[in-house]
Amino acid sequence: MKNQYVILTGGKNNAGDHLIKYRAHQLFKSFRSDRKIIDLNGWEKLSDTDLVEINNSKALIMVGGPALLNKMYPKVYALRENLDEIEVPMLTMGIGWYSKKGNWENTHDYKLSNDSVKLLEKINSSGYLSSVRDYHTLNTLFSKGMRNFLMTGCPALYDKQFLNSKIDESKTINKIAFSLGVSLRISKKMYQQMQNVLLLIHELFPSTHIDVVFHHSPSKEYINTHGSNRALYNAQNSFLIWLKENNFHYVDISGSAEKLINYYSNVDLHIGYRVHAHIFMNSISKLSILLNEDGRGKGLEKVLGGMIFDAYDEVNDTSIFKVLHRLSINIDSYKENPYLIKDLKNTINYELNNGIKFMQSRLAIDSHFSVMNNFLKQLP
Numbered sequence: 001m002k003n004q005y006v007i008l009t010g011g012k013n014n015a016g017d018h019l020i021k022y023r024a025h026q027l028f029k030s031f032r033s034d035r036k037i038i039d040l041n042g043w044e045k046l047s048d049t050d051l052v053e054i055n056n057s058k059a060l061i062m063v064g065g066p067a068l069l070n071k072m073y074p075k076v077y078a079l080r081e082n083l084d085e086i087e088v089p090m091l092t093m094g095i096g097w098y099s100k101k102g103n104w105e106n107t108h109d110y111k112l113s114n115d116s117v118k119l120l121e122k123i124n125s126s127g128y129l130s131s132v133r134d135y136h137t138l139n140t141l142f143s144k145g146m147r148n149f150l151m152t153g154c155p156a157l158y159d160k161q162f163l164n165s166k167i168d169e170s171k172t173i174n175k176i177a178f179s180l181g182v183s184l185r186i187s188k189k190m191y192q193q194m195q196n197v198l199l200l201i202h203e204l205f206p207s208t209h210i211d212v213v214f215h216h217s218p219s220k221e222y223i224n225t226h227g228s229n230r231a232l233y234n235a236q237n238s239f240l241i242w243l244k245e246n247n248f249h250y251v252d253i254s255g256s257a258e259k260l261i262n263y264y265s266n267v268d269l270h271i272g273y274r275v276h277a278h279i280f281m282n283s284i285s286k287l288s289i290l291l292n293e294d295g296r297g298k299g300l301e302k303v304l305g306g307m308i309f310d311a312y313d314e315v316n317d318t319s320i321f322k323v324l325h326r327l328s329i330n331i332d333s334y335k336e337n338p339y340l341i342k343d344l345k346n347t348i349n350y351e352l353n354n355g356i357k358f359m360q361s362r363l364a365i366d367s368h369f370s371v372m373n374n375f376l377k378q379l380p
Contacts, residue, residue, distance in 0.1 A: 005035050005379070006054045007061045007093075008042035008077055013225040015215045015253045015260040016156070016276030020064035022257035023283075024093060024155040031376045042067075043226065045078040051085055058380040059089045059128070064155055066098035066296055068137055072116040083119060089126040089380055090119075094155045096133040097140050100317040100333075102295025107139040117144065124148045131375045134299030152372040153303055156279045157365050165285045167362050169352070173268040173287075176205055179213045181273025183293040183312075184239060185232040187334040190293065193311060194273070195242065197291065200341055201271055202248075204348060212243055213263065215274050217254035271344075273311065275300055282306070282361040289348070291340070303368065306361035307351065309343060312336050 005028070009021040021039070028037050038053060040046070042062060046054070054060050067076045073083075080086065099106045112120070123130055124146040132138050133154040141149050178198050184191040201210055218236040222228050243250050253259040260280060264270065270281045270288040275296050281288035282304065291311040292298050301308040316333040351357050 001058065002056050003035055004038055004057045005032075005059050005061050006038045006040060006050075006057045007063050008040055009063050010042050010065045010067070010076070011257075012227055013216055013222050013254050015255065015257070016274060016279075017065055018255070018257040019156045019260050019276050019280060020094065020154060022156075022261075023158060024063045026160070027155055027158060027372070027376060030160050031373060032379065035379075042077045043075075045074075046080050046086075051080065055087045057088055059091055059126075060086060061379075062090070062092045062095065062123075064094045064133070065096065067092070067095040068097045068110075068112075068132075068140065070111045070116065071113050073113075073119040074115065077119070079119070083122055089128055090123050091126055091128055091379070092123055092130040092132065092149075093375070094131050094133040094152060095137065096154070096299060097137045097295060099136075099295030100315045102136070102292070102298035104136065104139070106295065107136050108143050110140045110143070112144070120144070120146055128380060129375060129378055131372070133303075135302045136295060136299040150371055150375050151303070151368070152375050153365070153368045154276075154279055154300075155372075156276055157283050158369055158372060159283045162283060162285050163369060164366050165362070167282075167285045167287065167359050169287065169358055171268060173205065173208055173352075175267050175269075176201060176208055176210045177213050177264060177267040177270045177272065177277065178210060179215060179270065179272030179274035179277040180236070180239065181291070181293045181311075182216070182232055183273070183334060185229060185235040187332050187336075189332050189334050189336045190312070191235065191239065193336050193340065194239070196341055197271070197344065198248065200345060204345065210249065211267075212248055212250040213272070213274070213277065214250065214252045215254060215260075215277070217252050219252065222254065271348075273297075278308075282365060285362055287358050288361070289344070304361040304364045305357075306359075306364070307347075307357050309340060309347075310337055311340055313338075 011018040011021045130149050131152040138151045218240050253263045264280050270277050273291050273293050278288045278290035289307040312334050314335040
């Protein structure tokens, strides 16, 4: 057996998925340098050659992203038709749930297919502890009777260079990034809210450079990516037209962790809807405000605290709405937060001058790192 792990990752077009993969590699390099890492695409079925490599390794580790879905297996992780062919311990690292409503009570009735439960039971009985990225995900698994999991946070939270550093709130804000969400693909209300948030940022910081940041590419490159969404492509391009008409700058950072890292490293303040923009900015001790558009952000708020707002009050995620959206029938399933703009305006002004909430996330990252470290140390 080789001193190596095979990891399954999900980097396609979304910059955040690439950041998870990048940071996971960095964690293994820093804290498990005794193991070589073999990285495979999680959504691709494992070949016979892959299977041999895996069974000659210490473990198979499924890394990051909103992987805890109804059809986690075989939609997120294709694996093999016969899971028993995988003979080494199977574990997860920083996986998360995906719930549009995202409330705590939704952790108790979260739907998982029989095949997904079968995979999770195999992971749960591996003899080792696996890792999830938020407490909502942890409670979802607990409610299914699975106890061998730790809440480590997302791998992307941790940059060894910045552990136990402080956020500098006194720095002049010369550059602001506004990350565009994905709910605009199915909701005109959320589309308009994103426009209004951007106009508010311009009002509050009239002399500051503002970029609108696309984590999924608005170009045709995105449509050719595995798992792309035509509705998101159309909505982003519609938004792009509005940006040009209103003289807003924009930047496409999709497709790699390096683009995300290089861009946000030169930003003083992030405000927006992308969870991994918020995660990255906090991981390098910079100012960030996250606007939740689904359960991923609500889950992160329980982990980090700090500057996170719900952008919506309710969302209808019943089967009929899902069918209507697939048929491109325009019925809005979101009820947006009517107080978001007012609350953002008041809170930004207060926190930049007197507040401490920006610092809470940095402290939470440092506190949770001990759990991530324990997870890495106990791996086979």
